[in-house]
Amino acid sequence: MTSRLAATIGVLASLGTGLSTATNAGAADIVDTASATSTFKTFLAAAKTAGLTDTLKSGGPYTVFVPANSAFDKLPVDTREALMHDKAKLAQIIAYHVIPGKVLVSDVKPGKVKTMEGDPVVLKSDNGKITLNDEANITQSDIQADNGVIHEIDTVIMPK
Template sequence: MSVHHLRRTAVAVVAGLALPVSLGLLAPMAHAGDMTEPFGPACSTVPKDGAGSFSGMADDPVATAASNNPALSTLVSAVKKAGLVDTLNNAKDITVFAPTNDAFAKIPKADLDKVLNDKAQLTKILTYHVVGEKLAPDQLTKGSFKTMEGSNLTTSGSGESYKVNDSAKVVCGNVKTSNATVYIIDSVLMPTM
Protein backbone atom coordinates (compact mmCIF):
# COMPACT_ATOMS: atom_id res chain seq x y z
CA MET A 1 0.00 0.00 0.00
CA SER A 2 1.32 3.42 -0.82
CA VAL A 3 1.78 6.17 1.76
CA HIS A 4 -0.61 8.34 -0.29
CA HIS A 5 -3.34 5.63 -0.11
CA LEU A 6 -2.85 5.22 3.66
CA ARG A 7 -3.12 8.98 4.17
CA ARG A 8 -6.34 9.11 2.15
CA THR A 9 -7.81 6.21 4.19
CA ALA A 10 -6.86 7.87 7.49
CA VAL A 11 -8.44 11.18 6.39
CA ALA A 12 -11.63 9.36 5.37
CA VAL A 13 -11.83 7.56 8.75
CA VAL A 14 -11.26 10.79 10.71
CA ALA A 15 -13.83 12.64 8.58
CA GLY A 16 -16.30 9.79 9.07
CA LEU A 17 -15.96 10.12 12.86
CA ALA A 18 -15.93 13.91 12.96
CA LEU A 19 -19.29 14.38 11.25
CA PRO A 20 -21.39 12.36 13.76
CA VAL A 21 -19.53 13.99 16.67
CA SER A 22 -20.08 17.50 15.29
CA LEU A 23 -23.78 16.76 14.76
CA GLY A 24 -24.14 15.40 18.30
CA LEU A 25 -25.00 11.94 17.01
CA LEU A 26 -22.61 10.18 19.36
CA ALA A 27 -24.27 11.03 22.68
CA PRO A 28 -22.92 9.64 25.94
CA MET A 29 -24.16 6.10 26.53
CA ALA A 30 -25.51 6.78 30.04
CA HIS A 31 -27.79 9.51 28.75
CA ALA A 32 -29.14 7.32 25.95
CA GLY A 33 -29.89 4.54 28.47
CA ASP A 34 -31.73 6.93 30.78
CA MET A 35 -34.36 7.60 28.13
CA THR A 36 -34.85 3.99 27.06
CA GLU A 37 -35.15 2.12 30.35
CA PRO A 38 -38.21 1.91 32.60
CA PHE A 39 -38.00 4.28 35.58
CA GLY A 40 -39.83 5.01 38.81
CA PRO A 41 -40.22 3.57 42.32
CA ALA A 42 -42.80 0.90 41.37
CA CYS A 43 -40.52 -0.57 38.69
CA SER A 44 -38.69 -2.47 41.43
CA THR A 45 -41.82 -4.60 41.99
CA VAL A 46 -41.84 -5.90 38.40
CA PRO A 47 -40.66 -9.55 38.17
CA LYS A 48 -37.09 -10.00 36.91
CA ASP A 49 -38.07 -12.71 34.40
CA GLY A 50 -41.08 -14.40 32.86
CA ALA A 51 -44.16 -13.01 31.12
CA GLY A 52 -44.61 -10.21 33.69
CA SER A 53 -41.01 -8.96 33.44
CA PHE A 54 -40.01 -5.97 31.32
CA SER A 55 -38.54 -8.28 28.65
CA GLY A 56 -41.64 -10.51 28.75
CA MET A 57 -44.01 -7.54 28.41
CA ALA A 58 -42.00 -6.23 25.46
CA ASP A 59 -42.99 -9.36 23.50
CA ASP A 60 -46.75 -8.99 24.06
CA PRO A 61 -49.36 -6.45 22.95
CA VAL A 62 -50.39 -4.04 25.70
CA ALA A 63 -53.56 -5.69 27.10
CA THR A 64 -51.86 -9.09 27.20
CA ALA A 65 -48.74 -7.58 28.79
CA ALA A 66 -50.86 -5.85 31.46
CA SER A 67 -52.60 -9.14 32.26
CA ASN A 68 -49.20 -10.54 33.30
CA ASN A 69 -48.62 -7.73 35.83
CA PRO A 70 -50.36 -8.44 39.16
CA ALA A 71 -50.42 -4.71 40.06
CA LEU A 72 -52.71 -4.06 37.06
CA SER A 73 -55.34 -6.78 37.64
CA THR A 74 -58.19 -4.30 38.32
CA LEU A 75 -57.38 -2.42 35.10
CA VAL A 76 -57.27 -5.69 33.16
CA SER A 77 -60.68 -6.71 34.56
CA ALA A 78 -62.12 -3.32 33.57
CA VAL A 79 -60.65 -3.58 30.05
CA LYS A 80 -62.25 -7.03 29.66
CA LYS A 81 -65.64 -5.76 30.95
CA ALA A 82 -65.52 -2.88 28.45
CA GLY A 83 -64.64 -5.24 25.58
CA LEU A 84 -61.43 -3.33 24.81
CA VAL A 85 -58.85 -6.16 24.85
CA ASP A 86 -58.76 -6.61 21.06
CA THR A 87 -58.94 -2.84 20.45
CA LEU A 88 -55.88 -2.23 22.62
CA ASN A 89 -53.95 -5.30 21.47
CA ASN A 90 -54.50 -4.43 17.79
CA ALA A 91 -53.77 -0.69 18.07
CA LYS A 92 -50.48 0.51 16.59
CA ASP A 93 -48.00 2.75 18.39
CA ILE A 94 -50.02 3.91 21.39
CA THR A 95 -49.29 5.15 24.90
CA VAL A 96 -51.28 3.80 27.83
CA PHE A 97 -51.43 5.50 31.23
CA ALA A 98 -52.20 2.41 33.32
CA PRO A 99 -53.69 2.89 36.81
CA THR A 100 -52.54 0.42 39.46
CA ASN A 101 -54.88 -1.61 41.66
CA ASP A 102 -54.17 0.94 44.42
CA ALA A 103 -55.31 3.72 42.07
CA PHE A 104 -58.67 1.99 41.59
CA ALA A 105 -58.87 1.38 45.36
CA LYS A 106 -58.92 5.17 45.91
CA ILE A 107 -62.38 5.24 44.28
CA PRO A 108 -65.21 4.49 46.75
CA LYS A 109 -66.39 0.90 46.17
CA ALA A 110 -69.99 1.89 45.35
CA ASP A 111 -68.78 4.38 42.72
CA LEU A 112 -66.33 1.91 41.23
CA ASP A 113 -68.98 -0.85 41.06
CA LYS A 114 -71.35 1.57 39.33
CA VAL A 115 -68.75 2.47 36.68
CA LEU A 116 -67.74 -1.17 36.17
CA ASN A 117 -71.38 -2.00 35.42
CA ASP A 118 -71.89 0.90 32.98
CA LYS A 119 -70.09 -0.20 29.80
CA ALA A 120 -70.42 3.19 28.04
CA GLN A 121 -69.00 5.15 30.99
CA LEU A 122 -66.32 2.53 31.63
CA THR A 123 -65.24 2.65 27.98
CA LYS A 124 -65.07 6.47 28.11
CA ILE A 125 -62.86 6.38 31.22
CA LEU A 126 -60.55 3.63 29.95
CA THR A 127 -60.06 5.14 26.48
CA TYR A 128 -59.20 8.46 28.18
CA HIS A 129 -56.05 6.67 29.41
CA VAL A 130 -54.86 5.93 25.83
CA VAL A 131 -52.99 8.31 23.49
CA GLY A 132 -52.68 7.44 19.79
CA GLU A 133 -48.89 7.76 19.60
CA LYS A 134 -45.90 6.36 21.46
CA LEU A 135 -44.67 9.02 23.89
CA ALA A 136 -41.07 9.15 25.09
CA PRO A 137 -40.40 10.50 28.59
CA ASP A 138 -39.03 13.81 27.29
CA GLN A 139 -42.37 14.43 25.52
CA LEU A 140 -44.11 14.39 28.91
CA THR A 141 -42.21 17.45 30.20
CA LYS A 142 -45.03 19.81 29.31
CA GLY A 143 -47.47 18.05 27.01
CA SER A 144 -51.08 17.99 25.94
CA PHE A 145 -52.23 14.90 24.07
CA LYS A 146 -55.48 13.83 22.44
CA THR A 147 -56.80 10.59 23.90
CA MET A 148 -58.65 7.72 22.25
CA GLU A 149 -61.72 8.98 24.17
CA GLY A 150 -61.51 12.27 22.23
CA SER A 151 -60.46 14.87 24.80
CA ASN A 152 -56.98 15.90 25.93
CA LEU A 153 -54.88 14.99 28.94
CA THR A 154 -51.85 16.95 30.10
CA THR A 155 -48.46 15.87 31.36
CA SER A 156 -45.72 17.69 33.25
CA GLY A 157 -42.42 16.96 34.96
CA SER A 158 -38.84 16.03 34.14
CA GLY A 159 -36.19 13.39 34.71
CA GLU A 160 -37.97 10.50 36.40
CA SER A 161 -40.79 12.54 37.98
CA TYR A 162 -43.93 13.09 35.91
CA LYS A 163 -47.59 13.84 36.55
CA VAL A 164 -50.66 13.39 34.38
CA ASN A 165 -53.41 16.03 34.67
CA ASP A 166 -51.49 17.50 37.64
CA SER A 167 -52.78 14.68 39.84
CA ALA A 168 -51.67 11.18 38.85
CA LYS A 169 -47.99 10.40 39.43
CA VAL A 170 -46.08 8.10 37.08
CA VAL A 171 -44.81 5.33 39.39
CA CYS A 172 -43.19 3.19 36.69
CA GLY A 173 -42.71 4.77 33.28
CA ASN A 174 -41.43 3.99 29.83
CA VAL A 175 -42.45 0.32 29.93
CA LYS A 176 -42.41 -1.16 26.42
CA THR A 177 -44.87 -3.64 24.97
CA SER A 178 -44.95 -4.83 21.37
CA ASN A 179 -47.40 -2.06 20.39
CA ALA A 180 -47.32 0.51 23.19
CA THR A 181 -45.37 2.52 25.71
CA VAL A 182 -46.90 2.23 29.19
CA TYR A 183 -46.73 4.69 32.07
CA ILE A 184 -48.09 3.09 35.25
CA ILE A 185 -49.87 5.75 37.35
CA ASP A 186 -51.13 6.02 40.93
CA SER A 187 -54.60 7.48 40.20
CA VAL A 188 -57.43 6.85 37.76
CA LEU A 189 -57.82 9.68 35.24
CA MET A 190 -61.33 11.04 34.79
CA PRO A 191 -62.43 12.72 31.56
CA THR A 192 -65.00 15.47 31.78
CA MET A 193 -68.33 13.66 31.70
Protein backbone atom coordinates in the same frame (compact mmCIF):
# COMPACT_ATOMS: atom_id res chain seq x y z
CA MET B 1 -31.72 -16.96 8.87
CA THR B 2 -28.07 -16.28 8.16
CA SER B 3 -25.85 -15.33 11.04
CA ARG B 4 -25.08 -11.95 9.41
CA LEU B 5 -28.81 -11.15 9.06
CA ALA B 6 -29.43 -12.27 12.64
CA ALA B 7 -26.59 -10.05 13.86
CA THR B 8 -27.95 -7.07 11.90
CA ILE B 9 -31.44 -7.55 13.34
CA GLY B 10 -29.93 -7.85 16.81
CA VAL B 11 -28.05 -4.56 16.38
CA LEU B 12 -31.16 -2.81 15.01
CA ALA B 13 -33.25 -4.15 17.89
CA SER B 14 -30.74 -2.80 20.38
CA LEU B 15 -31.07 0.61 18.72
CA GLY B 16 -34.82 0.58 19.39
CA THR B 17 -36.14 0.07 15.86
CA GLY B 18 -38.69 -2.45 17.05
CA LEU B 19 -37.15 -5.30 15.08
CA SER B 20 -36.32 -8.44 16.95
CA THR B 21 -35.18 -11.94 16.29
CA ALA B 22 -38.47 -13.30 17.65
CA THR B 23 -41.33 -14.22 15.39
CA ASN B 24 -44.88 -13.05 16.06
CA ALA B 25 -45.44 -16.15 18.14
CA GLY B 26 -45.07 -15.02 21.72
CA ALA B 27 -45.29 -11.34 20.83
CA ALA B 28 -46.38 -9.26 23.82
CA ASP B 29 -48.98 -6.62 23.04
CA ILE B 30 -50.26 -4.06 25.56
CA VAL B 31 -52.72 -6.52 27.12
CA ASP B 32 -50.24 -9.42 27.32
CA THR B 33 -47.57 -7.14 28.75
CA ALA B 34 -49.95 -5.75 31.37
CA SER B 35 -51.10 -9.29 32.17
CA ALA B 36 -47.54 -10.29 33.06
CA THR B 37 -47.92 -8.55 36.42
CA SER B 38 -50.69 -8.65 39.00
CA THR B 39 -50.42 -4.85 39.39
CA PHE B 40 -52.80 -4.18 36.48
CA LYS B 41 -55.59 -6.73 37.10
CA THR B 42 -58.29 -4.13 37.76
CA PHE B 43 -57.40 -2.13 34.64
CA LEU B 44 -57.45 -5.28 32.51
CA ALA B 45 -60.82 -6.32 33.93
CA ALA B 46 -62.14 -2.82 33.20
CA ALA B 47 -60.77 -2.88 29.64
CA LYS B 48 -62.40 -6.27 29.08
CA THR B 49 -65.75 -5.08 30.46
CA ALA B 50 -65.50 -1.95 28.30
CA GLY B 51 -64.83 -4.03 25.19
CA LEU B 52 -61.41 -2.45 24.57
CA THR B 53 -59.19 -5.50 24.98
CA ASP B 54 -59.09 -6.28 21.26
CA THR B 55 -58.19 -2.68 20.46
CA LEU B 56 -55.30 -2.73 22.93
CA LYS B 57 -54.15 -6.10 21.60
CA SER B 58 -54.16 -5.32 17.89
CA GLY B 59 -54.01 -1.58 17.31
CA GLY B 60 -51.35 0.91 17.99
CA PRO B 61 -48.89 2.07 18.68
CA TYR B 62 -50.37 3.37 21.91
CA THR B 63 -49.12 4.98 25.07
CA VAL B 64 -51.27 3.67 27.90
CA PHE B 65 -51.30 5.26 31.34
CA VAL B 66 -52.38 2.21 33.32
CA PRO B 67 -53.68 2.85 36.83
CA ALA B 68 -52.32 0.32 39.28
CA ASN B 69 -54.82 -1.75 41.27
CA SER B 70 -54.16 0.60 44.20
CA ALA B 71 -55.30 3.55 42.04
CA PHE B 72 -58.68 1.90 41.53
CA ASP B 73 -58.78 1.17 45.27
CA LYS B 74 -58.64 4.94 45.89
CA LEU B 75 -62.06 5.31 44.23
CA PRO B 76 -65.03 5.08 46.57
CA VAL B 77 -66.34 1.50 46.57
CA ASP B 78 -69.77 2.50 45.24
CA THR B 79 -68.17 4.51 42.40
CA ARG B 80 -65.87 1.63 41.45
CA GLU B 81 -68.74 -0.87 41.51
CA ALA B 82 -70.99 1.40 39.46
CA LEU B 83 -68.26 1.90 36.86
CA MET B 84 -67.64 -1.82 36.49
CA HIS B 85 -71.32 -2.18 35.53
CA ASP B 86 -71.49 0.81 33.15
CA LYS B 87 -69.81 -0.35 29.94
CA ALA B 88 -70.14 3.03 28.16
CA LYS B 89 -68.69 5.08 31.03
CA LEU B 90 -65.96 2.52 31.60
CA ALA B 91 -65.00 2.62 27.90
CA GLN B 92 -64.81 6.41 28.10
CA ILE B 93 -62.53 6.28 31.16
CA ILE B 94 -60.25 3.56 29.77
CA ALA B 95 -59.95 5.42 26.44
CA TYR B 96 -59.01 8.56 28.39
CA HIS B 97 -55.92 6.70 29.63
CA VAL B 98 -54.69 5.99 26.07
CA ILE B 99 -52.94 8.33 23.66
CA PRO B 100 -52.02 7.49 20.08
CA GLY B 101 -48.35 6.86 19.38
CA LYS B 102 -45.53 5.56 21.51
CA VAL B 103 -44.25 8.18 23.96
CA LEU B 104 -41.46 7.25 26.32
CA VAL B 105 -41.01 9.28 29.50
CA SER B 106 -37.88 10.88 28.05
CA ASP B 107 -40.01 12.11 25.11
CA VAL B 108 -42.79 13.69 27.20
CA LYS B 109 -43.40 17.31 26.29
CA PRO B 110 -45.45 19.28 28.83
CA GLY B 111 -48.86 20.33 27.59
CA LYS B 112 -52.17 18.96 26.38
CA VAL B 113 -52.25 15.66 24.52
CA LYS B 114 -55.40 14.33 22.87
CA THR B 115 -56.50 10.94 24.22
CA MET B 116 -58.28 8.12 22.44
CA GLU B 117 -61.42 9.28 24.29
CA GLY B 118 -61.15 12.67 22.58
CA ASP B 119 -60.52 14.97 25.53
CA PRO B 120 -56.95 16.07 26.22
CA VAL B 121 -54.87 15.06 29.19
CA VAL B 122 -52.42 17.63 30.55
CA LEU B 123 -48.88 16.33 31.02
CA LYS B 124 -46.39 18.11 33.25
CA SER B 125 -42.75 17.32 33.86
CA ASP B 126 -40.91 18.58 36.93
CA ASN B 127 -37.36 17.33 37.43
CA GLY B 128 -38.22 13.96 35.90
CA LYS B 129 -41.54 13.58 37.73
CA ILE B 130 -44.39 13.29 35.21
CA THR B 131 -47.96 14.12 36.26
CA LEU B 132 -51.27 13.88 34.42
CA ASN B 133 -53.95 16.51 35.04
CA ASP B 134 -52.14 17.55 38.25
CA GLU B 135 -53.52 14.43 39.94
CA ALA B 136 -51.84 11.24 38.72
CA ASN B 137 -48.12 10.47 38.91
CA ILE B 138 -46.21 8.05 36.73
CA THR B 139 -44.79 5.55 39.20
CA GLN B 140 -43.24 3.11 36.72
CA SER B 141 -42.41 4.05 33.16
CA ASP B 142 -41.50 2.74 29.74
CA ILE B 143 -42.88 -0.78 30.07
CA GLN B 144 -42.38 -1.89 26.47
CA ALA B 145 -44.97 -3.78 24.42
CA ASP B 146 -44.95 -4.69 20.75
CA ASN B 147 -47.72 -2.18 20.01
CA GLY B 148 -46.76 0.60 22.39
CA VAL B 149 -45.67 1.45 25.88
CA ILE B 150 -47.24 1.35 29.34
CA HIS B 151 -46.69 3.88 32.10
CA GLU B 152 -48.06 2.90 35.52
CA ILE B 153 -49.92 5.68 37.31
CA ASP B 154 -51.12 6.01 40.88
CA THR B 155 -54.56 7.56 40.26
CA VAL B 156 -57.45 6.88 37.89
CA ILE B 157 -57.95 10.04 35.82
CA MET B 158 -61.43 11.03 34.74
CA PRO B 159 -62.41 12.86 31.54
CA LYS B 160 -64.20 16.17 31.99
